[in-house]
Amino acid sequence: VKHAGKNGYELFVKSMNVVAKRRLELESNLRKAIELNELSLNYQPQIDMQTNRIIGVEALLRWHSEELGFVSPVEFIPVAEETGLITPIGEWVMREACAQAVRWQVQGLPEIRMAVNLSVRQFAKQSLEKQVNQVLLDTGLPVHCLELEITENMMMDDVEGSVETLHRLKALGVQLAIDDFGTGYSSLSYLKRFPIDRLKVDRSFITHVTTDPGDASVTQAIIAVAHNLGLSVTAEGVEEESQLAFLREHSCEEVQGYLFSRPLKADDLAELLGSNNGY
Numbered sequence: 001v002k003h004a005g006k007n008g009y010e011l012f013v014k015s016m017n018v019v020a021k022r023r024l025e026l027e028s029n030l031r032k033a034i035e036l037n038e039l040s041l042n043y044q045p046q047i048d049m050q051t052n053r054i055i056g057v058e059a060l061l062r063w064h065s066e067e068l069g070f071v072s073p074v075e076f077i078p079v080a081e082e083t084g085l086i087t088p089i090g091e092w093v094m095r096e097a098c099a100q101a102v103r104w105q106v107q108g109l110p111e112i113r114m115a116v117n118l119s120v121r122q123f124a125k126q127s128l129e130k131q132v133n134q135v136l137l138d139t140g141l142p143v144h145c146l147e148l149e150i151t152e153n154m155m156m157d158d159v160e161g162s163v164e165t166l167h168r169l170k171a172l173g174v175q176l177a178i179d180d181f182g183t184g185y186s187s188l189s190y191l192k193r194f195p196i197d198r199l200k201v202d203r204s205f206i207t208h209v210t211t212d213p214g215d216a217s218v219t220q221a222i223i224a225v226a227h228n229l230g231l232s233v234t235a236e237g238v239e240e241e242s243q244l245a246f247l248r249e250h251s252c253e254e255v256q257g258y259l260f261s262r263p264l265k266a267d268d269l270a271e272l273l274g275s276n277n278g279y
């Protein structure tokens, strides 16, 4: 900016204004999103490598704003985090995901896990475990069907506190997964202290797992560490048969990605689950 001269500076200010304006638009529209029924969930299947069947789904938030159109969670979740709007939104997600899992069970579909993403603020809240418990009671979802996805970075600010929170959640009987594993700042020495069930290998390692020896090594190492600690592994972002073959060869338990299915609307997921529940 310093060397860009007057025009460069004006351009910089302009682009700052564009960013600030967009953020304000997102915030004010997000405030009304729940009431206006603009939020919905999609569900992406997680496939058991042994049986080739759907063993769970991950609930992924969608926002279709009347004013802004479709907005990606990659853009609006951070805004929801910063503004605190994630608290009501996160609670809505948990409730809706659990209620939907019960609806599928009532329809007679096979019982599957429902994975819900937690945000930084949700995880830091003292009342999280109470909220989770209340949602389970209200919806009637069996506790072992719920899985919570947490990222490494969420736990690093306060490792002791996080270990306690995880223990309290675990005591309820929910399943716990570390999301985007390998991309965060946690060290392996913490891993054994976390009462978790599963590691999810981030898509960034899977994308080139068959062509980049580095990514292959990291993926293999994550699987090995997980298995040594008695944890199960889900690989994210599996798009190609060759990636699947690699993961099978290295005894990865579960896969999730476009190769099997994109995130689906509840009815489409039900159809898939009911059709033969196999790939």
Ligand code: C2E
Residues within 6 Å of the ligand: 044, 059, 060, 061, 072, 073, 074, 077, 093, 117, 118, 119, 179, 180, 203, 236, 237, 238, 239, 256, 257, 258, 259, 263
């Ligand atoms: P994530 O938790 O890592 O979710 C996986 C993302 O990868 C999803 O993007 C999913 O649609 C995408 N994906 C799955 N399989 C493939 C594949 O084979 N190829 C490619 N290219 N992408 C694939 P999405 O739905 O856009 O969500 C992005 C992120 O937004 C999520 O990343 C998560 O961090 C956040 N997010 C989504 N829903 C929620 C929510 O309810 N609460 C919170 N706190 N965060 C959420």
Ligand code: CA
Residues within 6 Å of the ligand: 058, 117, 149, 179
């Ligand atoms: Ca996730």
Ligand code: CA
Residues within 6 Å of the ligand: 179, 180, 200, 202, 236
């Ligand atoms: Ca992930």
Ligand code: CA
Residues within 6 Å of the ligand: 180, 202, 203
């Ligand atoms: Ca991710």
